[in-house]
Amino acid sequence: MNTRPLRMQALAAALSALFASSAFAEGLTLLHVGDQESWLLSAQGNLRDNASQAISYYGGIDRLASVMSGAESAASAAGRTVFKLNAGDAFLPGPRLNASFVNLGSAYSDGGQDFYDAIAMRHIGFDAAVFGNHEFDLGPTVAARFAAVSGTTYLSSNLNFGATAEFSSLAAAGKVAPYTLLTTDGGKKVAVVGVTTPLLPGISSPGAVNMTAGWTAANTEAQNLNALVSHVQGQIDAARAQGANTVIVMSHLQNAANERNVLIPQLRNVDVVLSGGGHELMADIDDKLIPGDSRGITGLPQMVKGADGRDVALVTSNFGNRYVGELNLTIDDVTGAVTAIDGSRMLRVSGAAADADRVSGDSFLKTAVVDPVQSYIGVLNATVIGTSQVSLNGARGVAGAPGSFQAGVRNAETNLGNLVADAMRHAGGTDIAIQNGGGIRTSIGAGNVTVGNTFDVLPFTNLVKTAQSVNAEQLKAMMEHSVSNASAAGNADGRFAQISGMRVVYDTTRAVGDRVISITLDDGTVLVLDGKAVAGARPVSLTTIDFTAAGGDGYAFAAWGVLFDNATNTITYQQALQEYITDSVAEGGLGGVISASRYGAANPLDNAGRLVDAALAPVPEADTWAMLMAGLGLIGFFARRRAAA
Structure with a gap:
């Protein structure tokens, strides 16, 4: 019997099966960025390729575009479909955004406002972006205008796009949507579903653009996160029903832990x-990092189990045009499902001559964006208003081991936080001041301090607000809120307050709402002792910003009765x-000198600081006794006796 035809048939069937299962599999590359926040010039912020600041040779929107273009070309040459995705916060108020308002007020093709950040987005050609919180910092009208000229579809499944005329128009034109469907070169539909942080009303200014998906102001953040899950699932299901074979959720939830622990499962x-x-730097151990950077999360991507047992790839991409994330997937040609992760990496954006991965910036963006913004900033940078004898810490802060976490304005007292709070108190002419850590955006190095530095540190249009009578109970309530999400491990939260005019001792091991142990004014007056407001303690005057005064970062001043x-x-x-900084010493200012003696580096382990976590720096018994004596008015009594003697 001649078995050759049977063998040929079997071989043909095997080849056919192999060809169907692998030869037609598609490669998909996702190039992703997020939290660009108008860092158009460099990773330093104001300076570009300046020998005094090595970090100024990194980042920059033109160099980021070159890195993305190189990665896209390589992937395309390998036969892969490439999608470019933007995880939100494309711009941030401040001097670099101000350059757009000064120079581009009628520059768009319709004769209206354009933005340097949007010019870059159009040139790079993002396939989708999600609304973050900073898109709404200047209100819904600016957010809508930016989305309209961004050249991409802006997404969110939990924002009411029918709330304003501008957003309704964008929704009708398909420029904003809950999700979008992208198509691979092989014809497969890939859905990108957008999700915006439920913290938006408290940390930005969305105005009439309210949140949907079961959001209520009475809920905690965790409750609102959980409430939106079923709504997001509904959008995923809708996209699948329209033929989506692959689903990407692009979420701007302020912290990758929210996706890992709440959303994905x-x-x-x-x-x-x-x-x-969240600004986390997620990278593999062999990814090149910008000098001074460290991995916040090691391993790219992170694999997390979904509710159906599916392995979900979680990625994030740092901030400030400093890195480009690349995730390579294989899609089954029949089902469209992701069958493999082919590789991933975090691509550093470098313009440093000594780096092997150095790139030249995109020439169009260098001319159309970097140069005009640099010229505008150059005027501010040239205006020196003083000098600092020390580096001023405006970092966000990163959690870690108790006592050895990275201190920043969102988790500990810092010298820049003290400076800003002192400036607020000076401006308001009040007894005390508080400044939410989330409103302080970057650090200042030692040396000359310029107008540009002040805009970088405090970029928002927040106005100084004062209250003339705050009692001890109200002050304790606001400081309890400040430290309600703090921890001995340095958990960072924008509500954490930098303070002036007082010293606050708290204990993060105690229950939320009962953490503040003592509050003592600079003149020795004790307002809170042993966790209780001192009876008969005098009221104090307070300075803060209108953002927190109106309830931003959850400060419930109205509920506390603060007028x-x-x-x-x-x-x-x-x-x-x-x-x-510029006011004379006689006027209560610094006379142009930020001194090391007054603003030396703060240490969370220093129990003599303004903000003391007793879990890290136990307060000495002598200090407790002094507070008790002050509360009883005995310190002043004995001081008068000594003076009389």
Whole structure:
């Protein structure tokens, strides 16, 4: 019997099966960025390729575009479909955004406002972006205008796009949507579903653009996160019903832990989650990093189980045009499902001559964006208003081991936090001041301090607000809120307050709402002792910013009964900082010198600081006794006796 035909048939069938299962599999490359926040010039912020600041040779929107273009070309040459995704916070108020308002007020093709950040987005050609919180910092009208000229589809499944005429128009035109469907070169549909942080009303200014998906102001953040899960699942299911074979959730939830611990474990039929808002640097151990950077999360991607047992790839991409994330996937040609992760990496954006991965910036963006913004910033940078004898810490702060975490304005007292709070108190002429850590955006190096530095540190249009009578109970309530999300491990939260005019001792091992042990004014007056407001303690005057006064970062001043002055003429907190630095010493300012003796580096382990976590730096018994004596008025009594003697 001749078996050759049977063998040939079997071989043909095997080849056919192999060809169907692998030869037609598609490669998909995701190039992703997030939290660009108008860092258009460099990773330093104001300076570009300046020998005095090595970090100024890294980052920059033109160099980021070159890195993305190189990665895209390589992937395309390998036969892979490439999608470019933006995880939100594409711009940030401050001097670099101000350059757009000064120079581009009628520059767009319709004769209206354009943005340097949007010019870059259009040139790079993002396939989708998600609304972060900073898109709404200047209100819904600016957010809508930016989305309209961004050249991409802006996404969010939990924002009401029918709330304003501008957003309704964008929704009708398909420029904003809950999700979008992209198509691979092989014809497969890939859904990208957007999710915006439920913290938005408290940390930005969305105005009439309210949140959907079961959001209520009475809920905690965790409750609102859980409430939106079923709504996001509904959008995923809708996209699948329209033929989506692969689903990417692009979420801007402020912390990748929210995606890892809350969102992904409750979702089904999701392949990739791209996280934004947290600034985490997720990278493999062999990825090149910008000097001074460290991995916040080691391993790219992170694999997390969904509700259906599916492995979901979680990625995030740092901030400030410093890195480009690349995730390579294989898609089954029949089902469209992700069958493999072919590789991933975090691509450093370098312009440093000594680096092998150095790139030349995109020439169009160098001319159209970097040069005009640099010229605008150059004027601010040239205006020196003082000098600092020390480096001023405006970092966010990164959690770690108790006592050895990275201290920043969102988790500990810092010298820059003290400076800003002092400037606020100076501007308001009050007893005390508080400044939410989330409103302080970067550090200042030792040396000359310029107007540009003050804008970088305090970029928002926050106005100084004062209240003339705050009692001890109200002050304790606001400081309890400040430290409610703090921990001995340095958990960072924008509500954490930098303070002036007082010393606050708290204990992060105690229950939330009962953490503040003592509050003592600079003149020795004790307002809170042993966790209780001192009976008969005098009221104090307070300065803060209008953002927190209106309830931002969850500060419930109205519920606490704090009445703010109805001032019509006031200044921004940036102006307050500038004036504090430049005002003469006789006027209560610094006379142009930020001294090391006054603003030396703060240490969370120092129990003599303004903000003391007793879990890290136990307060000595002598200090407790002094507070008790002060509360009883005995310190002043004995001081008078000594003076009389």
